[in-house]
Amino acid sequence: MMDDSSCSEYLPETHEFLSSWCHNLQEVNCQLPLIPTNSCYFPTWSQEFSASRSHSEAEKRRRDRINAQLSTLRKLIPTSEKMDKAGLLRSVVEHVKDLKERAKEMSTVLNTPSDIDEVIIEEEDESSINNNILVKVSFSCDDRPELFSELNRGLKNLKLTTMEANITSLGGRIKCIFSLQSINVVCTTHSLKHSLRVLLARIATSPSTPNFRIKSKRQRFFLLAT
Amino acid sequence: MMDDSSCSEYLPETHEFLSSWCHNLQEVNCQLPLIPTNSCYFPTWSQEFSASRSHSEAEKRRRDRINAQLSTLRKLIPTSEKMDKAGLLRSVVEHVKDLKERAKEMSTVLNTPSDIDEVIIEEEDESSINNNILVKVSFSCDDRPELFSELNRGLKNLKLTTMEANITSLGGRIKCIFSLQSINVVCTTHSLKHSLRVLLARIATSPSTPNFRIKSKRQRFFLLAT
DNA sequence: TTAAACACGTGAGAC
DNA sequence: TGTCTCACGTGTTTA
Numbered sequence: 001m002m003d004d005s006s007c008s009e010y011l012p013e014t015h016e017f018l019s020s021w022c023h024n025l026q027e028v029n030c031q032l033p034l035i036p037t038n039s040c041y042f043p044t045w046s047q048e049f050s051a052s053r054s055h056s057e058a059e060k061r062r063r064d065r066i067n068a069q070l071s072t073l074r075k076l077i078p079t080s081e082k083m084d085k086a087g088l089l090r091s092v093v094e095h096v097k098d099l100k101e102r103a104k105e106m107s108t109v110l111n112t113p114s115d116i117d118e119v120i121i122e123e124e125d126e127s128s129i130n131n132n133i134l135v136k137v138s139f140s141c142d143d144r145p146e147l148f149s150e151l152n153r154g155l156k157n158l159k160l161t162t163m164e165a166n167i168t169s170l171g172g173r174i175k176c177i178f179s180l181q182s183i184n185v186v187c188t189t190h191s192l193k194h195s196l197r198v199l200l201a202r203i204a205t206s207p208s209t210p211n212f213r214i215k216s217k218r219q220r221f222f223l224l225a226t
Numbered sequence: 227m228m229d230d231s232s233c234s235e236y237l238p239e240t241h242e243f244l245s246s247w248c249h250n251l252q253e254v255n256c257q258l259p260l261i262p263t264n265s266c267y268f269p270t271w272s273q274e275f276s277a278s279r280s281h282s283e284a285e286k287r288r289r290d291r292i293n294a295q296l297s298t299l300r301k302l303i304p305t306s307e308k309m310d311k312a313g314l315l316r317s318v319v320e321h322v323k324d325l326k327e328r329a330k331e332m333s334t335v336l337n338t339p340s341d342i343d344e345v346i347i348e349e350e351d352e353s354s355i356n357n358n359i360l361v362k363v364s365f366s367c368d369d370r371p372e373l374f375s376e377l378n379r380g381l382k383n384l385k386l387t388t389m390e391a392n393i394t395s396l397g398g399r400i401k402c403i404f405s406l407q408s409i410n411v412v413c414t415t416h417s418l419k420h421s422l423r424v425l426l427a428r429i430a431t432s433p434s435t436p437n438f439r440i441k442s443k444r445q446r447f448f449l450l451a452t
Numbered sequence: 453t454t455a456a457a458c459a460c461g462t463g464a465g466a467c
Numbered sequence: 468t469g470t471c472t473c474a475c476g477t478g479t480t481t482a
Contacts, residue, residue: 053461055462056462059473060461062473066312066315069318072319078342084456086288089299092295092322093302102399103329277454282477285476288456289475312472454482457481458479460478460479461476461477462476462477463473463475465471465473
């Protein structure tokens with residue numbers, strides 16, 4: 001009944017006209033903001049109308065943001081051209097599950113980094129024999145330049161020496177498999193494992209340096225082994 | 227002002243009461259369906275009201291379907307717990323791009339099946355020398371039990387013998403690399419390639435046996451290259 | 453005619 | 468306070 005463009009030309013007469021449409025407006029749930037019949041409230045109603053307009057505009061922006069992502073997804077998922085929103089999202093769910101499963105299978109088969117951070121610590125059998133603590137650590141997280149210096153520093157602090165390391169980096173993720181030996185004779189296996197877990201969890205979740213934004217994040221491929 | 231449960235108990239008095247709220251209802255855009263002041267229209271309005279109710283119920287079902295998929299996606303995407311819908315979808319887009327990229331990287335590097343069906347046919351250099359047609363075929367599609375018998379039958383029909391085959395199956399996908407020799411002397415290289423492409427496209431898109439429902443029902447589209 | 457799908461403007465609640 | 472997000476009921480369009 002009233003579009004946005006006519007808002008700036010709003011006049012008391014218009015208000016009267018609009019008011020005449022409803023009575024007992026407190027109870028009727030109109031799509032117009034409530035219009036007091038006493039016209040001295042006009043400025044208030046005007047403000048309300050403007051608020052309502054900005055509200056609907058903000059809501060439109062929100063809808064547009066969501067729909068923009070949906071149409072991006074549509075381009076990413078083949079054969080989703082003519083699907084409705086729910087169907088599209090169902091395909092997306094399937095697709096993501098699928099890709100994750102395959103990525104996981106691949107990492108299992110090829111020992112490449114998994115896409116979830118993980119820390120696995122195993123005690124080697126020789127530990128009890130040699131009176132040394134020997135642990136094997138498998139560690140996955142996002143790759144970033146400072147990772148190794150942080151790892152080295154942390155391991156040094158824990159008085160651990162690296163006997164063997166196998167590092168695989170793929171698609172912005174990194175997987176490290178270490179064989180570590182403790183040179184701290186007073187440390188128990190239990191506390192050592194705990195400290196290691198804390199250290200690695202910290203390193204895994206520590207944010208990257210601000211200027212290291214992986215541009216393609218996935219276009220890097222290098223494979224290191226020792 | 228009136229919830230669903232009171233609908234079945236709708237009475238003319240109620241209608242009068244509701245009618246009293248508005249006048250000139252043709253022009254006021256109420257959230258109630260239009261209520262003619264003449265009560266002889268009551269059945270019509272009742273129908274309209276019931277239609278409106280089923281409409282809003284259907285709309286609610288639609289919203290629920292969409293939101294169910296969104297919350298499934300939320301579980302699949304880490305760190306998306308407290309994101310709004312647009313943010314969640316942005317993460318999903320990123321995630322899908324990421325996973326696709328990684329899968330592609332992997333298949334490129336490791337010669338494992340890609341997630342899109344593809345047929346690549348190359349003519350071997352010796353073809354011209356030996357007066358034989360030798361082609362190398364790289365073929366990816368969804369894996370299923372009948373695939374090989376279909377392939378064998380198809381290749382036999384085209385009078386092709388398999389000189390060499392390298393087959394990799396991973397995550398419900400399969401990649402076959404064949405070296406094929408034509409024993410049909412009257413066939414041209416061009417027509418042979420075309421027949422092969424048709425055969426492989428048919429096999430790739432042919433539906434699996436009903437009892438072999440692979441869990442990962444991937445969308446497929448076709449990429450042909452020579 | 454019915455049913456499904458969408459965009460819209462609004463009220464409620466969070467912060 | 469204002470700003471943002473969400474669910475809701477509605478009008479419209481298409482099949």
